[in-house]
Amino acid sequence: MERILAAAVTVLARVAPDEPRVSDIVAEAGSSNKAFYRYFTGKDELFQAVMERGVAIVVSYLEHQLAKEATPAGKVARWIRGTVAQVSDPHLLSLSRAASSQLTATGVSDDEILAPLRDLLTEPVAALGGRDPSRDADIVFTCTLAAMRRYLGGIAQPKRADVDHLVAFCLRGLGV
Template identity: 40%
Template sequence: MKENTIPASRSDIAERIAQRALASREAQYASEVRALLDAARVVMRRCGTASRPRVADIVTAAGLSNEVFYRHFRSKDALVAAIMEDGAEHLCGYITHQMAKETTPEGKVRRWVEGVLSQAIDEETAATTLAVMWNAQSVGEGFLAGPPTAAGMLAGLLEGPYGQLGSRDAALDASLAAHATVGRLAEYLWRRSPPTRADVDHLTRFCLRTVTPQEAYE
């Protein structure tokens, strides 16, 4: 046996130890990122639309350090973008669950509208969403700009129902409806006025009318 040859058993042990170390570090990093995201939301909600939090404020609230922050985010803008994406993913998950309760495309569209506007109903959720949107607009990562947008992610949930309703271009129709609805959500948040049942009904009818049927292209 050559001197630099490692027996298979020893090689396997080395690989397992390395994998455990990597897994441990991955879990640690994921925990750090989650702590920063959650702390940033809390600090942003506290600041509202009066001031923007500093990195120092966020890492203090998270119980971490500047070094940890910059290990995961190149800037505060990058953190805000991550918060937007994280929030959109959670909202999409919630709405998907609600839409699954319906059997008709019309019912699914209504559940979608209710899910989007739910961000303006609970006082704490509304305050957090507004604060995050306000911070995001300052760095070009708002609901209506910067990929991936929350409106774009939400639009994807409407494509199936719109296809069932006969849309010639479900993706385009869904995108138009999503941007209009999210824009309306922003108005409710800024006015600190939650949507009424009549508002939900009106927006649902609007979203259903957005569908452009096949014959309109013929």
């Protein structure tokens, strides 16, 4: 299954914005249709698995980054920077573009796929003492994803000043 997931990422990046074919993914994986359909009912399920795997990798990275911070505000800032970093690297940006365009076609909601990423904000935002930490975390999450989406659609990468501004804006909104 790992070979198929890795092959899907490679093919997605290569053919984007076009939709990849199962046969291309199977060939890239050095696998067979039988093996593909043993793990996935079709492309939609595969793309969902690719996104879930990608989110799990980002969550693992962010958990490591947040552990380096002692303060809740530092954790929120690190979360924002680490999340936006996914569209700062040209390779990660092309993969994010390809995968997100295919996920949109599957009908799976961002909320479902990205919940583990959003959940990382819950504890540090609550520790800041706001009256509605769940909504506060949602707003930081939404602002950060909206900023990322600006870069998914274009060729520009986020500038450090833009990321700094986003961090400062979100922290001010949290009362920091």
